Amino acid sequence: MVAADGAYSALATNCGMKWFRYNYQQIAVVSKITTEIPHFGRAFEKFTEHGPLAVLPMSNNFSFLIWCISNKQHKEVSIWNKKKFSQELQNTFGWKLGKILNIETRYFYDLWLTRAQSHISHRLALVGNAAQNLHPIAGQGFNLGLRDIVVLSKIITQALYRNIDIGDYSVLNTYQKHRYLDQYKTIKITDGLVRLFSNHYLPLIIARNVGLFFIKYSTFLQHLLVTTILNWKTD
Structure with missing residues (x-):
């Protein structure tokens, strides 16, 4: 099996x-986003003071967002409405793919290292x-x-x-x-x-x-x- x-x-x-488990004290915010400029299959990763931010290419010009934040930021970020979240993401990620047009449902995951x-x-x-x-x-x-x-x-x-x-x-x-x-x-x-x-x-x-x-x-x-x-x- x-x-x-x-x-x-x-x-x-x-x-x-x-399992061996280690808590990174970070949260991953994940979502599907669309941007003004097509990604053309490119992936981006930016290192911030709270954790990495990755934007990964998907089909139909969607991108997959993984934004790692600290546990302390979790409560603040979780109550941001879509407009506020989009503005903060734009400020952090920049304009490599132009304006962020839409952000779909956001999910929050605790980040751990686990190994059997x-x-x-x-x-x-x-x-x-x-x-x-x-x-x-x-x-x-x-x-x-x-x-x-x-x-x-x-x-x-x-x-x-x-x-x-x-x-x-x-x-x-x-x-x-x-x-x-x-x-x-x-x-x-x-x-x-x-x-x-x-x-x-x-x-x-x-x-x-x-x-x-x-x-x-x-x-x-x-x-x-x-x-x-x-x-x-x-x-």
């Missing part, structure tokens, strides 16, 4: 799985958010989940080819061992970015701004960053 039912997986919970203490149990494997749920700062939770599925599929195929029971512990343990390093590295990178950009220590602020400047204008550094984060090597 594969638990792929998202964060706080009911299936995994019923099978006795336990084990990703396998008796004839059970966890994938995606059922195995680990990341902060959206680098947008890597989905990619990590896809790599879980790719690796599990390969291992199941190999077991079938060798006429081995795919639910056998040896097969499931192979999956867990193959995924550990990638999961560990991606979680560390994502968690490190959250802590880096939520730290208000002045020398650190200067250092990260200099780093972002060099990444912005260096094709080599951009390629290195993307290769490191995406990590599509699943062998």
Whole structure:
């Protein structure tokens, strides 16, 4: 059985799985928005003093908004009407996509890092958010989940080819061992970015701004960053 039912997986919970959890003390405000200028498939992310703001392309010229705010801001932001929210979002995001024309229903989610203490149990494997749920700062939770599925599929195929029971512990343990390093590295990178950009220590602020400047204008550094984060090597 594969638990792929998202964060706080009911299936995994019923099978006795336990999670490590860390509260980032942040809230993600998510919504679907439309803008004056088409996104042309472009994604944007801006780092604010309270957390990252991402605008991701969707079909039909919609964009998906993920705006991370502090817990302290939650009460204030939640009572903003659509006009006030649109104005504040425009001021924070800027005019890269022109005027923000419409904001649909807003949803608020607490942001936690969660990771299953084990990703396998008796004839059970966890994938995606059922195995680990990341902060959206680098947008890597989905990619990590896809790599879980790719690796599990390969291992199941190999077991079938060798006429081995795919639910056998040896097969499931192979999956867990193959995924550990990638999961560990991606979680560390994502968690490190959250802590880096939520730290208000002045020398650190200067250092990260200099780093972002060099990444912005260096094709080599951009390629290195993307290769490191995406990590599509699943062998």
